[in-house]
Amino acid sequence: MERYPFLLLTFFFIVSSMVAPIHCRKQTQALGHLYRNKMKGGSGINKGHFKPIHHINNSRVHLQQGMREKDIIQMLPGQPRVSFEQYGGYVTVDKSAGRALYYFFVEAQHYSKESLPLLLWLNGGPGCSSLAYGAMEELGPFRVHSNGKTLYKNRYSWNYAANVLFVESPAGVGFSYSNTTSDYDKSGDGKTADDNYVFLLNWLERFPEYKKREFYIAGESYAGHYVPQLAHTILLHNKKTNETIVNLKGILIGNAVIDDETDTKGMYDYLESHALISDETAYGIKKYCSFSSDENSEISRECETAIEDITKDTYYLDIYNIYAPLCRNSSLTVIPKKPSVENFDPCSDNYIYAYLNRADVQEAMHANVTKLHHDWEACSELIGRWGDSPSTIIPILQELMANGLRVWIFSGDTDGRVPVTSTKYSIKKMKLPVKTKWHPWYLDGEVGGLYRSVQGRFNVCYRKRGGAPSAKLPTKEGTFIDQALS
Numbered sequence: 483m484e485r486y487p488f489l490l491l492t493f494f495f496i497v498s499s500m501v502a503p504i505h506c507r508k509q510t511q512a513l514g515h516l517y518r519n520k521m522k523g524g525s526g527i528n529k530g531h532f533k534p535i536h537h538i539n540n541s542r543v544h545l546q547q548g549m550r551e552k553d554i555i556q557m558l559p560g561q562p563r564v565s566f567e568q569y570g571g572y573v574t575v576d577k578s579a580g581r582a583l584y585y586f587f588v589e590a591q592h593y594s595k596e597s598l599p600l601l602l603w604l605n606g607g608p609g610c611s612s613l614a615y616g617a618m619e620e621l622g623p624f625r626v627h628s629n630g631k632t633l634y635k636n637r638y639s640w641n642y643a644a645n646v647l648f649v650e651s652p653a654g655v656g657f658s659y660s661n662t663t664s665d666y667d668k669s670g671d672g673k674t675a676d677d678n679y680v681f682l683l684n685w686l687e688r689f690p691e692y693k694k695r696e697f698y699i700a701g702e703s704y705a706g707h708y709v710p711q712l713a714h715t716i717l718l719h720n721k722k723t724n725e726t727i728v729n730l731k732g733i734l735i736g737n738a739v740i741d742d743e744t745d746t747k748g749m750y751d752y753l754e755s756h757a758l759i760s761d762e763t764a765y766g767i768k769k770y771c772s773f774s775s776d777e778n779s780e781i782s783r784e785c786e787t788a789i790e791d792i793t794k795d796t797y798y799l800d801i802y803n804i805y806a807p808l809c810r811n812s813s814l815t816v817i818p819k820k821p822s823v824e825n826f827d828p829c830s831d832n833y834i835y836a837y838l839n840r841a842d843v844q845e846a847m848h849a850n851v852t853k854l855h856h857d858w859e860a861c862s863e864l865i866g867r868w869g870d871s872p873s874t875i876i877p878i879l880q881e882l883m884a885n886g887l888r889v890w891i892f893s894g895d896t897d898g899r900v901p902v903t904s905t906k907y908s909i910k911k912m913k914l915p916v917k918t919k920w921h922p923w924y925l926d927g928e929v930g931g932l933y934r935s936v937q938g939r940f941n942v943c944y945r946k947r948g949g950a951p952s953a954k955l956p957t958k959e960g961t962f963i964d965q966a967l968s
Contacts, residue, residue, distance in 0.1 A: 512607040512861055513704055513739070513899065516868055518789075520742065521773075521781050528670075528870035529742075532878060534715040535676045536722075542576060542680050546688035552848070553587075553688075559842050560632030564623065566591045566641065570847040573688070575653075575680040580661025583681045584849055586613055586648045587689075588623050588641045599696040599731070601644040602682070604651070604712075606704025606739065607861055608669070608868055611656035612648040614860035616701075618834045622648065627818035628829070630836030634821045645692070647685070651678055651708075654864040657849040670869035675711040679719070682712075682728060696731045703900055706738025707871065710878040717885055732888030737900040740908040741874040746773040748904025753792065756804060758898065763791045800828065801898045831860055876912055889940045914940065 519525045553571035567589045572582040590598045603621065605612040618626060621640040624633040640646050650656035652674045654666045686693050701709045716728045739745055754764040766788035771781065781789075800806045809829035814836055819827065827833075837843055838858045844850045850858070883889055893905045918935040923943070933943045 512609050516608060516704075516871060517742070517746065519868075520871060520873070527868065529873040530870075532671060532675070532711050532714065532870075532872045532875075534711070534718050535672070535679070536718070538680060538683070538719070543683050543687065544574065544577070546684060550688050555846060555848070558624070558633060558846050559840065560627070561624065562633065562635055564591070564635075566595070566623070568623075570849060572657075572848070572851065573681050573684045575677045575684070576660075579665060580659075581653045581665055581677070582659060583653065583677060584613070584650045584657035585681070585685065586617050586622075586847065588639075588646050590641050590643070590645050591623070591639070592642070595645060596691075599644050599698055600647065600692045601640065601698045601700055602647045602649065602712075603640075604649065604678070604699070604701035604705040604708045606702060606706070606708065607655070608674075608704050608707075608871075609652075609655055609862040609865045610704075611650050611860050611862075612701075613650050613656050613838070614831065614834055617648045618838075619830055621646070625821060626830065626833040626837045627821065628815040628827065628833055629818045630814045630833045631840075632818060633837075644698070645695075649678065649681060651681070652865070653677065655862045656858055656860075657844075657854075659852060659854060661852075666864045667866045668869060669865045669867065671707050671711055671872065672870050674708060675715050678708065678712050679715045682716075686728070694726070694729055697729050698732050698734065699730070700734035700736075702736040702738065704739050706735045706740050706900070707875055709733050709735050709738075710875050710882060713882055713887065714878050717882070717887070730887065732890065733882065734890040734892065736892045737894060737897045738891065738905070739875075739900055740879070740905070741876055741911060743773045743873070744907035744911055745900060745904040748901055748907045749899065750792070752898055752901035752903045753796070755903070756898070758799065758804065759792050759795050763788050763795065766791070796898070799898070803894075803896045804898045805896055835860065876908065880912065883940055890943075891941075892943055909936075909942065 516527075520527055520529060549571070550569070553569040555568045555570050558568075569587040570585065572584055574580075574582045589595050603612055603616040605615045616622060618624065621636075621638075623636055623639040623641055625636050626633055650658040652658070652669050653660040654669065660666065699709045699713055710733060713730060713733050716730045720727055720730070750759075750764065750767045753759045754761075766784060770784035770788060772785075798808065800808060806826070807828050809832065812829055812832045814833065821827075835858070838849075844858075856864070879889060891905060891909070893900075893902050895902045914936040916934065916936055918933075920932050920934045922929040922931070923933045924930060931943060933941070935941050
């Protein structure tokens with residue numbers, strides 16, 4: 483991997499559908515609910531700058547001897563044979579509270595796994611599962627058949643290019659839990675970053691061969707907060723101790739929540755430009771709504787009306803992929819449908835729900851060991867309050883670049899919730915000098931999207947939509963992630 487003394491920022495806009503409609507509705511509700519609360523005066527949500535934990539109590543980092551061996555997953559029910567090792571289990575992040583995060587880890591699929599980087603994937607919400615979406619619907623090695631019982635291989639899994647770690651956070655998401663139920667009402671960006679960092683310290687004790695391995699953090703949507711905040715926390719503690727506790731090299735965030743003002747403006751501009759809302763509604767948004775992060779007053783009734791109209795107009799859309807079909811029949815099938823990575827099944831989240839709630843699957847994954855009083859869910863209904871959510875992450879991105887970390891931003895032009903327009907507005911707000919102007923990149927001789935570099939270790943890539951090969955995932959496994967990590 484090349485080392486650059488300067489910063490590099492890259493944007494990568496990818497069109498492919500990364501989430502399914504029904505769980506999209508849940509993610510939309512989670513993110514939409516948070517945004518509405520942040521727009522209201524007196525919501526109690528701290529929108530100030532992110533403040534990482536400055537001191538980690540040594541009692542939160544435990545001996546992990548023998549834990550790795552217990553976490554080996556011999557074979558998942560209905561799983562095809564594979565040539566890589568996989569692990570699943572719990573890492574305690576607060577022993578006194580009984581708080582533990584569940585992880586799923588897949589090593590790289592070929593002989594060079596010892597030299598390939600370690601990559602942590604986080605999904606957002608806030609409150610949605612990286613196991614559900616990242617591992618089982620997007621970049622993990624398996625997908626679930628429509629019978630909810632068997633798995634098939636994902637030819638485009640990122641573990642062709644990296645050793646990939648998924649964690650369900652914060653506690654209350656997926657299989658992750660706390661024995662102190664009041665923890666679920668104390669969730670927020672700060673606590674999530676804190677627990678994710680403590681998780682990582684303990685996990686690296688359990689898998690010590692990765693301590694010095696090049697490390698990347700990636701995620702999408704509200705993980706646009708999680709990923710830079712965890713990176714900021716790692717950087718802080720590396721500097722405080724004057725040693726490389728975690729060998730962080732860069733981050734990747736996709737269709738990411740970055741800045742409240744530009745994200746919201748970009749979303750409504752996208753909906754208007756794609757004829758998803760009426761001209762009258764778009765006019766009402768522009769005239770009556772203020773999305774400034776400095777605005778603390780209650781939103782006007784006229785603005786609320788316009789937002790309600792948008793909710794109605796987009797209700798029967800998969801807002802995360804506006805051209806995708808909706809799930810019309812959520813029932814499992816006796817005979818599995820023919821799987822297709824290119825033509826994503828909009829009912830996939832139902833298959834995953836059925837699969838991960840099976841007792842034999844949970845036993846094989848070493849999950850739900852405390853016998854939770856609720857089903858595993860893709861998006862948590864336990865988390866009652868979100869205490870802090872900075873109005874912008876831009877200062878953290880700038881800090882990461884200033885410290886020589888690589889930053890990649892990728893986005894697809896079919897996502898209407900955190901769309902391309904939002905990302906472009908956010909990057910423009912950063913006022914970074916352009917190193918390489920927009921230019922196309924190609925797949926099978928056709929334009930696949932656009933790419934540019936900004937001065938420093940920051941790159942940007944976009945991917946166009948369409949039925950041509952250029953709009954599909956690469957035919958060679960791992961092509962895109964190879965580009966990002968090389």
